[in-house]
Amino acid sequence: MAIGPIQAFVIGFPDNDLLEGRIAEELARLSEIGQIKIIDAVFVMRDGDDLAVLSVSDLDDEQRAELRTVVGALVGLGVAGGDGAVAGAELGASADPGGPSAAEVLAVGLLEDLPDGTSALVLAIEHMWAIPLRDAVRDAGGIVLAHRSLTAEDLIKFGMDLGDALDEG
Numbered sequence: 001m002a003i004g005p006i007q008a009f010v011i012g013f014p015d016n017d018l019l020e021g022r023i024a025e026e027l028a029r030l031s032e033i034g035q036i037k038i039i040d041a042v043f044v045m046r047d048g049d050d051l052a053v054l055s056v057s058d059l060d061d062e063q064r065a066e067l068r069t070v071v072g073a074l075v076g077l078g079v080a081g082g083d084g085a086v087a088g089a090e091l092g093a094s095a096d097p098g099g100p101s102a103a104e105v106l107a108v109g110l111l112e113d114l115p116d117g118t119s120a121l122v123l124a125i126e127h128m129w130a131i132p133l134r135d136a137v138r139d140a141g142g143i144v145l146a147h148r149s150l151t152a153e154d155l156i157k158f159g160m161d162l163g164d165a166l167d168e169g
């Protein structure tokens with residue numbers, strides 16, 4: 001199983017009244033056109049004493065088991081080389097298929113701390129569009145030396161820090 005870059009998000013929503021369903025629609029659209037694969041999307045909401053949890057994934061049980069095996073092998077490879085890869089793959093393959101995913105565990109853990117009228121989304125997606133680019137980089141002998149997603153907020157903070165540094169200089 002070849003996997004593309006996986007990105008994880010934890011997104012907070014301070015006002016449930018602003019939720020219109022557009023996020024779910026966009027995730028579904030991107031999944032349908034093959035741009036992303038939703039590994040896990042777990043949405044938790046608090047409205048007074050009422051709690052809601054909704055889980056969605058594009059993976060069936062067989063694909064989820066295969067992904068756990070591959071991820072376990074990659075983590076094991078980093079920990080202890082070839083022997084670690086074998087042990088990690090075995091550990092990933094033996095995980096309880098009916099057990100909660102990492103995203104579900106994290107999302108449910110957020111429920112206690114969610115204030116009334118707020119929500120959170122724990123999301124893991126695979127960037128399918130990036131697989132051909134990754135393969136081209138690898139075929140050319142390239143190695144990713146660094147990677148980070150930048151948000152608009154990151155750029156604003158960078159600008160503020162740069163402005164502070166210019167004021168001090």
